[in-house]
Amino acid sequence: MQMSEAIARTQPKFRVGSDEHKRLFCESFVSTHVAFEPENLPWPELDPISLARLRAIPIWTMALEAEVNAGKMLSGFAQTEPDPLVRQALALQGYEEDRHGRLLSYMIAKYGLNVKPIAAVETPTRQAFVDFGYNECVDSFAGFGIFKLACDARILPESLTSLFARVMLEEARHIVFFINWIAYDRYRRGYGSPPAQFVPAMLGYGGAIVRRVKGGAEVSGDGGGDGNLDLFGDVMRDLSLEKFLRTAIAENDRYMEDFDPRLLRPRVIPALARAALGVSNVVSYVREKLLSR
Template identity: 35%
Template sequence: MNEQTLERFDVVELVPGFRPPPQAAGTPTGAALADASRRARAWSSDVQDELKPGTDLHRREVCRMFRDTFNPYRPAVLDWPRLDAATLQRIVSLPIWDIAVQTEGKARLRMAAYARTLGDADMREALALNAWEENRHKEVLSNMVRAYGIRLAPEAAYEYPDDPEWAYLVTGYSECIDSFFAFGLFEAARRSGLFPPELVETFEPVMQEECRHILLFANWAAWHRARLPWWRRIRFELKVLAVWAFLGWERIGLARSIDAEGNAQAQDNNFTVSGARSVTDGAIKVRELLALCLAENERRFSGYEARLLRPTAMPRLARLALRCMRKDG
């Protein structure tokens, strides 16, 4: 399958044995939505033993967490609120939609490709569900841009990765970086009042789902490396370092893209600063944004079992940056 270019994504075909989770028919009620949201953001293990990475118990509880916190919202029935002209223009002009849609398209395939290679049934099922949820994120974005008339660049066909593990590592660590900033930006947008509360709440399940995704990734990485013999672990750690170098290079450079009219344009992959200005009307400083990202990162993870590992790289870097910054910005 390495040479295959996929025109249609179907995780059931890509990952043998995977079955999508059941979802209720019809439009969910307010009570059902509230209950699903509560279950998606809080989970505790009932086992008393240590959840040591690499053990069967750790793997079992990580995968159980991911199953138990599944949120059965359906993109097709999300209610997109009507926007006034100024808010609509603000949404349309955000410099994120092309990258967001294409990122979800890549992520779903890369996760499914790596899940396909796993011999452990529990972890294979969890990563396949992760891929299914990434496809659902793409559906949410597609429905939103359709609802608000946002023009996107044509999507290139998604190619099956030659090295599924590398592709999964790139996607997983990239989500750890992007989600850390997205948590803060999302809260900044909510506080700014520039967007209707109904629109913010519509995206809330997607944001919390990203928290679950990187929680799964952090624990998969610890479980995977702990099970490797020392000679394979050295190779794995070198691959992880190469992934971080690749992501660092990607985020300080400019990516070439095609706009809605088919014209080449420069697009900054690191849109955190420009995104912050867009969602707050320029009213937030870098120091304030980093502090907000840290607070939101902590809040979103706070409901999950404390013995499960969290992504640590971005919080550590943010704390270091805050210590180096002057308090007056």
């Protein structure tokens, strides 16, 4: 697809913040919900290497905490929403986040993963949902790339990673829903013009990036599992920032293509990634030229 086509497809065909916009982003979110229960999924038995790799991934405590807290926060926040359709969609996202928590809990118990106790739950406020939404935009973009790289490198069997494909799809639905909801909600509050949306959006993304950088430092210090990096030698060997960015951008584009072209998409993190990739390519090109002299 041409870039101009991609840009045209992301332009809403009606006023953002209108009732038509609200119906579209809520109804498309609700109608694409898929019913399943984590315990009914075909969880595979793992060989010793796969089990060791799964146990060595240091994110399970943070992931479980985030999903369980999000489920409770969203369910509570949905109750404060006066519009029945928006309330239904918010509550559904709360249900899906809680189900992500149950899915992780099931996996943690089945494979004996080392997970610390869950921290306190966040207050179910609009600000908590806004912070969470921007966090998800950052996490999902990175997650799309990491998941694809992990699947390609086969660090875990396809019988296990395929179970998480549905979670990735749900996270893509969540960030598209959030980006439309926040634009709609700001219009509803009288802050709908592009300049009035720009500043809080940049603050939202900036806060999410800072939180993720801090969270990443905590996770890398955590060690997780037995800390044996050789378990991931196959993946780490040819991993570079450029490869990660290229993969995340391509995967993000692929997920976003499946949504109604009239819906808004998260654009800031993909744009930052494209800019970083551009800079990185220029640096590599210049370095190659200088070395070849």
